[in-house]
Amino acid sequence: MDSKKNNREGIGGMANPGRYGIERVAYWLMRLSGLGLLVYFIAHIYETSSILRGEVGWNELMAMTDTPEFHIVLIIVIGMCVFHTVNGIRVMLGHGGIGVGRPTRPDYPYEPASQNMRHKITIYSAIVLAAVAMIYGSTVLFGV
Amino acid sequence: MSDTVKLRIRRSATDDFDEFTIPVQKWTTILECILYAKYKIDHSIAVRYSCRQATCGSCGMKINGKPSLACFTKVSEIDGDTITVEPMANFPVIRDLAVKFDRLFKNHRDIIPYMNNDPPDSSRMHLQSPEELDRFIQFANCIKCGLCNSACPTMATDTSFTGPQALAQAYRYVADSRDKDKDKRLRIIDDSHGIWRCHFAGSCSQVCPKGVDPAMGIQLLRGYMLGLND
Ligand code: SF4
Ligand code: FES
Numbered sequence: 001m002d003s004k005k006n007n008r009e010g011i012g013g014m015a016n017p018g019r020y021g022i023e024r025v026a027y028w029l030m031r032l033s034g035l036g037l038l039v040y041f042i043a044h045i046y047e048t049s050s051i052l053r054g055e056v057g058w059n060e061l062m063a064m065t066d067t068p069e070f071h072i073v074l075i076i077v078i079g080m081c082v083f084h085t086v087n088g089i090r091v092m093l094g095h096g097g098i099g100v101g102r103p104t105r106p107d108y109p110y111e112p113a114s115q116n117m118r119h120k121i122t123i124y125s126a127i128v129l130a131a132v133a134m135i136y137g138s139t140v141l142f143g144v
Numbered sequence: 145m146s147d148t149v150k151l152r153i154r155r156s157a158t159d160d161f162d163e164f165t166i167p168v169q170k171w172t173t174i175l176e177c178i179l180y181a182k183y184k185i186d187h188s189i190a191v192r193y194s195c196r197q198a199t200c201g202s203c204g205m206k207i208n209g210k211p212s213l214a215c216f217t218k219v220s221e222i223d224g225d226t227i228t229v230e231p232m233a234n235f236p237v238i239r240d241l242a243v244k245f246d247r248l249f250k251n252h253r254d255i256i257p258y259m260n261n262d263p264p265d266s267s268r269m270h271l272q273s274p275e276e277l278d279r280f281i282q283f284a285n286c287i288k289c290g291l292c293n294s295a296c297p298t299m300a301t302d303t304s305f306t307g308p309q310a311l312a313q314a315y316r317y318v319a320d321s322r323d324k325d326k327d328k329r330l331r332i333i334d335d336s337h338g339i340w341r342c343h344f345a346g347s348c349s350q351v352c353p354k355g356v357d358p359a360m361g362i363q364l365l366r367g368y369m370l371g372l373n374d
Contacts, residue, residue: 007243009233009300019210020295020347027297027345094344097367100360103282103319110355114363115346 023115026087026123033080040077071141078137079130086126090119146225151177153189154230156239161228162186168219174227175203175214178241190239198353201289205241206230211294211351232294247303248290251310255332257317260325270322283316283361285354292348292358304337308348311339312358315365330369339366 009016015028050061093099094114101113149168152161164181166172175193182189191214193203198216207217208228219227235243264270292308293299299307306314314333318326333339342362349359367373 005236006303007231007233007235007237008303011301013233013300014297020345020350023346023350024297027343027347030343091344094363095366096370096372097364098372100363101357103279103357103360103364105278106282106285106355106357108355110352110357112346112349112352112355112357112359114349114357114360119346 021115022120022123026126029083029127030087030091033084036077036080037084040080068142071138074141075134075137079134082133083126083130086129087123090122090126094119148225149177149219149222150226151181152226152228153178153181153240154228155189156231156237162189170218170220172219173215174207174212174217174219174222174229177219177227178214178229189241191241192243199287201287204232204243204289204291204294206232206294211291213289213291213353216353232290234294234296234299235290243290245288245290248288248293248307248309251306252288252313255306255310255314255317256325256329257313259317259320259323261322262324272321276321279321280316280319283312283319283356283358286313286316286356287354289353291351291353292356295347295351297345297347298341298343302337302341305341306333306335306338308342308358308362311342311365312348312356312361314339315361318365318368333365334369339369342366 015031016024047061047065050057053060090099099116099118101116104113147167148165151164151166153164154160155162164177164185166177166180168177173196175191175196178189178191179193182191191203191205193215194200195202196215198213201213203214203216204211205214206212206229207214208222211232214229229241231237231241231243235245235248237243261270286309288309290309292312296305296308298305311333314329317323318329339362342359344359344363346359349357352358364373
């Protein structure tokens with residue numbers, strides 16, 4: 001069945017981070033940073049494999065990547081790496097049922113215990129740490 | 145709050161919105177707005193409802209983009225004077241706001257949503273302590289409204305996913321000390337489109353109108369399957 005018939009929201013609905021709080025934003029950033037790191041990983045293997053062409057091949061590629069554009073890409077990679085790691089630890093613990101609260105007899109207005117403050121603080125911390133790492137990365141790469 | 149609101153209803157025949165001006169009071173619910181439009185302006189609007197008190201789980205729909213129960217959402221809770229209602233996402237549309245629940249009910253049935261045990265020896269029921277009851281009673285509040293499945297980002301892209309509703313119910317019965325079908329149930333959800341497909345986005349718990357917190361049940365169940373909790 002196609003997605004129209006199923007009324008599925010598809011990638012657009014999956015990615016829409018606006019309606020469900022910071023947890024859904026984290027979910028979206030996690031996917032995006034995961035894909036970004038995968039692309040970087042493949043490119044990195046290609047880059048380091050240039051050593052097989054000897055010192056000349058290696059130096060050629062180093063000269064090619066030593067540009068402001070590539071530095072910006074590297075700074076984004078640093079941010080993705082830090083966010084993915086910190087948020088990944090949160091999600092892994094959560095997946096094991098750790099830190100998601102305990103069942104109770106809920107009272108109105110219902111506040112889902114699995115979306116507790118610890119998770120929110122960890123998500124914001126992951127974003128802040130990623131930003132700090134990117135700023136540090138820029139000072140190193142651009143020497144400012 | 146003004147005395148009227150603009151109600152926009154997505155119609156399946158035209159795949160577009162019809163607009164209605166509805167008189168409201170502080171306590172008017174979205175369902176009452178839709179029924180006003182249906183009774184007084186356009187009889188052809190299709191909407192499903194029954195209890196009008198967040199008990200039957202029939203009136204789930206997207207209200208201003210977010211899955212909600214129409215009978216449990218008041219006009220006064222909505223920002224602005226325009227209310228947009230659409231059928232729940234991730235459910236095939238029958239007509240207008242009425243959607244098909246076949247897949248939700250199938251997934252629910254598949255996880256064996258009932259207790260399996262030998263009859264008790266005496267005339268007494270199976271006994272259970274309050275602590276044992278507390279482990280699952282929250283999940284027994286589920287009214288099968290489907291809002292969680294509609295909000296879930298995995299449901300948005302994977303038609304084979306068991307979904308938060310059924311997975312939370314799997315936890316409800318696995319955590320029930322009286323039940324003897326744990327292993328059978330765990331084998332059913334131990335699938336790449338089963339419990340392992342949940343990515344803990346938590347949107348299911350944010351929209352649940354009964355405080356079930358499906359995300360918690362799913363993670364606790366996964367922890368149990370991984371041997372991390374009892
Ligand atoms: S878990 Fe909550 S949102 Fe999901 S079907 Fe049950 S009552 Fe509805
Ligand atoms: S009409 Fe029963 S839940 Fe809304």
